[in-house]
Amino acid sequence: MTSNQALDFLARLGAQPAVAFHENGVATAVRGMLTEIGVSWRTDNFGNIIAHIAGTDTDGVPPIAFMAHMDHPGFEIVGRDGDYLIGKASGGIPGGAFAAGVPLQVILPAGRRVAAETVGPHGEERERQAAIRLTDAPADDIPIPSAAVFDLPDFSIEDDHIVMRAADDLAGCGGILSALASLRDEPPDGDVYGVFTRAEEVGLVGARLLAEARTLPMDTLVVSLESSRTLPGAEIGSGPVIRVGDAGSTFNNDAEAPLIRAREILAASNSEFRCQRQLMSGGVCEASAFNAWGYRSTGMAFPLGNYHNGAEDGSIAAEYIHRDDYLNGAALITEAARQVSMRWDTAFSRRIRQVPDGMRARLGG
Secondary structure: OOHHHHHHHHHHHHOOOOEOOEOHHHHHHHHHHHHHHOOEEEEOOOOOEEEEEOOOOOOOOOOEEEEEEOOOOEEEEEEEEOOEEEEEEEOOOOHHHHOOOOEEEEEOOOOOEEEEEEEEEEOOHHHOEEEEEEOOOOHHHOOOOEEEEEOOOOOEEEOOEEEEOOHHHHHHHHHHHHHHHHHOOOOOOOOEEEEEEOOOOOOOHHHHHHHHOOOOOOOOEEEEEEEEEOEOOEOOOOOOEEEOEOOOOEOOHHHHHHHHHHHHHHHHHOOOOOOEEEOOOOOOOHHHHHHHOOOEEEEEEEEEEOHHHEOOOOOEOOEEEEHHHHHHHHHHHHHHHHOHHHOOOOHHHHHHHOOOHHHHHHOOO
């Protein structure tokens, strides 16, 4: 996997706007790229995509799965009110999205974008709806339901930052595609899955259904990839974050171990490799869904600016992550897949298992 290929994957994903339940453009792009790189895939009953690379010596080696979601917060068009469309918030969009004059794009089934803008709130505040006016098409032309996204850049690189409407979580999807491309020709010992889920932003729906169905083998180590708001110790430009928990649960040490082993190997071979490790309690990710169904799961996150398109001044703005965080994250999960069978051979594990003879003797051993 080259840096250019990893960035190309992400740019192609960024060209496909999506909100929960309207991920067809992203899903089509994911399936196309999996086919290009020669990785087999299937779609489950809920529209989640499961890619698979068979391991070369799976005896005693659990599979590892890397998971990311294809949707992003926005509006779902749920009705009409005279010449206006009614858009209901789909996911955790910021309060500024309900003000008048927010530029939008309404996405038609074939992918064509129709320019629009918010007029202001619609109905009661608890309904989280906005009135939307089309700028170059009649409201009657829009099928119900449809997706509406913020009119923001699909993808650009500015001063080493990747700027996108939906880094959350297309960066996770791009990172997985990059890892699979690297692993395809030199598979590791254990099986590797790449999982692309739907409707995460409205309650981890695709992941919950996938976990409930036991679609992945129960011994799979599940790694949820996210783009998550920055926190102290999870800073933009300081590397991808090995995520030890979220707002709902703490994660599993066994699932985290391949990431720790990979971090050590990459840091030893590349002095510029950077990686962080932190509890990121700003939200809930798909690792918690798999924890709830008995899987060993953990997370990795790209520190994110303008989370869910909310800028510090209250306006709507593109999200951004650091280019190196993205590339290092893709390298981290690629190496983690190779280290599953050696996951407990880390500096800390070696140190904690060895008790100095003098200390042992003082306790009578």
